[in-house]
Amino acid sequence: MTIFDAVLLSYDEPMADALYSRLQRTLGSSVKRLHGVHGMRRAYRLCAEVVDREQFLLADGDFAIAADFDVAAVEPLGEGVSMRVWQTVNPVNGLAYGYGGLKLIRRSALREMGQAVDVLAALPGRIEFAQQIAGVTRFNQSPFHAWKAGFRECAMLARGSEYGMADDGSRLRVEAWANSRNGEFAPYAAAGAREGVAFAREFARASGRFDHLNDPTWLRARFAAAHGDQAVAG
Template identity: 70%
Template sequence: MTNFDAVQLSYDEPLASSLHTRLARVLGGTVKRLHGVRGMRRAYRLTAEMVDTETFFLADGDFAIDPEFPTATVEPLSDGVAMRVWQAVNPVNGLTYGYGGLKLIRRSALREMGQAVDVLAALPGRVEFCRQTAGVTRFNQTPFHAWRAGFRECAMLARGSEYGMTDVSAQERIAAWTASRDGEFASYSAAGARDGVDFAKVAARNPQHFEALNDPPWLYQHFTTLRGEQAVTG
């Protein structure tokens, strides 16, 4: 058991309940859950009101924590650090980085969060990226979820990372996403990555349009428009 509270933030992920149980088993104690809240920025801010500790673990609804994650050795955040992110293994393209990883985050930072499409990039304070891997991001649970992951991530990478990533690193990650071929529904992640790059070319300079990346109904409609027939026919 840790000295930190924990919250799973889920929206529509099919495996969220079982992954919540797994998270509670590994972290120990009670892991709270916020589910189905529309408005990503609002949902993140609400997690800050669910906890009793200033710093808490935050996991996405598709994050599968490693059963061997060393919970008891996790250090508190240093002064000036708003969030620590542990890496997650990507099941479709072989990448291992902060995408979908486990977070240790300050409640006060969430309450003071600014505006960014990649919502947590707008936290006041530094973000600490940990080289340790904490689990697997299991976003490839359906064709739509696999497509949505590639679409959102590559659209943001193509526009320019809000975490200060170099253009070279961003292009390397886009190339890996568009070449996705491992695991279930990998072809949908690859298609989503290509569609996300195309979307960024059109919408990157229109903040209101680009914000559609955080609108689940719009994302599903866009998926069905572009790939719906493919999803039905396989």
């Protein structure tokens, strides 16, 4: 039994129900769920209000936790650390890093969160990046979801990582995303990556436009304009 509360934060992911059940089975405890909240920053902040403990595990709605993840071995966050992020495996390009990863996070840090396009990068305090792989980020559940993942991540990487990643690391990850060819809907993830880089080149310093990365309605409209309504429905 874990000493931490846990929350799955979902929005419109087709596999969210199944991944929620998987998370509950693996953690061996009741996992809370927050679903369909519009506004990414608002959704994360609301997570702080549904838990009873200061430190809690937070999973995205497309996170497939590894069956052998040992929650009993998870150490609490140290003083001054606001969040720990475990690595996930990317199913379309094989990368393993913190994208879509399981998080251990402080409720108080979410309540004091600042402003950033990559919302959790604005937490106060330090962020730890664990080397352990905690699962797979199953964002490739439809053409739209695969495209959105590539578009958002590569736009932010091309603009400059808000976590302070070196340019060489960002460039290598963008290249891997743009050459995605494994798993379901990989071509859409690759297209999203290329289009996200182009978007960043045009609007990286236009904060009002760049904030569209967190607007689901805008993202769906942009995808439909480039790839067709049928792909959105898929």
